[in-house]
Amino acid sequence: MDFFSLLWLFIILSSLQPMLQQRILMMQRINKMRELERKRNSRVIAMIHRQEALSFLGFPLARYINIDDSEQVLRAIKLTDDDVPIDFILHTPGGLVLAAEQIAMALKKHKAKVTVFVPHYAMSGGTLIAMAADEIVMDENAVLGPVDPQLGQFPAASILKVVEEKPIAEIDDQTLIMADVSRKAIQQVTRTVETILKDKMPPERAAEVARIMATGTWTHDYPIMVDEARELGLPVSTEMPQEVYELMALYPQPQQQRPSVQYIPAPYERRNGAQTR
Template sequence: MAAQFSFFDIIWTIFIISAFLPMLKQQHLEMQRMRLIRAIEQKRRSRLITMIHRQELLSLLGLPLTRYINIEDSEHILRAIRYTPPDMPIDLLLHTPGGLVLAAEQIARALEKHPAKVTVFIPHYAMSGGTMIALAADEIVMDENAVLGPVDPQLGNYPAASILETVRLKGIEKVDDTTVILADISRKAINQVEEFVHYLLRGKMGSEKARAIAHFLTSGRFTHDYPITSEQLKLLGLPVRTDLPKEIYSLMELYPQPSQRRPSVQYIPLPYGRPDRDGKR
C-alpha cells in the first residue's frame, strides 16, 4: 500500500533537506581544498598553510561573518609550523585585511625562525597584520595586481600617528589628559611595531636599509588602507615576485564568498582567446 504524505510531512522534509544541504556542500568543498592543498605540497615539496579571511555563512542562519587575524589563527599556524620538519619549506597563502597585532607578530616571528625557506603567496591583498606576516618570508609571490599595506598601529578608530600629530599641532597644554595618555600609548605602539619590522628585515638586508623600510611602513605617512603595489615593494628592495602559480588561483576559488541574490560582479567565467578579423573568438 502506498505511503500517504501530508502537506506537513512535505514541508518538514524540505526543511530537513535545506538544513543539511549546506553542511554536505561544505564537507565536499573541504575535501576539494584538502586534495588541492596536498597536490600543491607534493609539487613544491613543502607544507602549505592557508589563512584566508572572507565573509562566510554562519550555520543555518545565512548571516555574513567578517574574519580577521586573531589568536586562534596564530595557535593553528604555530602548531602547523611545529609539525613541519626544520628542512621542509613552508608556503603560506595569505588573504586578509589584518587583525590583532599580537597574533600577527606571533605568526611572523615563528615563520622568521623556521630554518627552511618560507614563501608567502598573495593573490589579492594582505593588509596591516597580513603585511607584517608577509615581511617575515624569504620570498613574497604576488599577483601583479595584489597589494600589501602599511603596518602603522591603530588605537581604536584612530591612527596612532594622527593622535601624535594632533597633540603636536594643538600643543600639549591645549589637549585633555585622555588625549595625552593616548599620545603616549601611540608613541610606544609605533616604536614597538617599527622595532619588530626592523627585526624581521635586518637578516634579509643591511640594518640601515631595514630601518628605513620599517619607518616607511610604520610612520603613518599613508592612510592605513593605502595599497602598496609589487612595483613599490621591489623599489624598497623587498624579495617580491609576480609569477603566482595557477594552483593558488584555483585554491582561492574553493574559498567562495557567500552567495547573494544578485551578485555585484558578473562575467562569463571562461578564458577568451583573441578575436579574429570577423570579431569571432
C-alpha cells in the same frame, strides 16, 4: 508517506544541505592544497579571510587575524620539519598586531624556505607576515599595505600629531594617554619590522623601511603594489601558481540577491584576430 511526513523530510534535508555543502567544500580545499604541496614539495598553510555564510541562515561573519589564527598557524609550523619548505597563502585585511607578530616571527625562525603567496591583498598585519618570508609571490595587481598601528578607529601617528601641534593645556587627559600608548605602539612595531628585515637587507635599509612602513607615512589603506614593494627592497616575485587562484575560488563570498560582478568563468584568448574561448 503522508504530506506531513514529506514536509518533515524536506525540512530535515534542507537543514542538512548547508552542512553537506560545507563539508564538500572543505574536502575540495584540502585536495587543492595537497595538489600544490605535491607540486612544490612543501607544506601549504592557508590563512584566507573572507566573509563566510553561517549555517543556513546566511549571516555574514567578518574575518581578520586573531589569536585563534596564530595558534593554528604556530601549530602547523611546529608540525613541519625544519627542512620542509612552507608555502603560506595569505588573503587578509589585517587584524591583531600580537597575532600577526607571532605568525611572522614563527615563519622567520623556520629554517627551510618560506614563501608567502598574496593573490589579492595582504594588508596591515598581513604585510607584517609577508615581510617575514624569504620570498613574497604577488599577483601583478595584488597589494600590500602599511603596518602602522591603529588605536581604535584612529591611526597612532595621527594621535601623536595632535599632541605635537596643539598646546598641552588644550589637550584632554584621554588624548594624552592615547598619545603615550601610540608612541609605544609605533616604537614596538618599528622594532619588529627591523627585526624581521635585518637578515634580508642592510641594517640601515631595514631601519628606513621600518620607518616608512610603521610611522604613518601613508594612510593605513594605502596600496603598495609590486613595483613599490620591490623599491622598498622586499623579495617580490609574480610567479603565482595557478593552484593558488583555484584555491581562492573555493572560498566564495556569501551570495547576495544581485551579484555586483558577473563574467563567463572561462579563459579567453585571441588568435589570428579572432577571439576564442
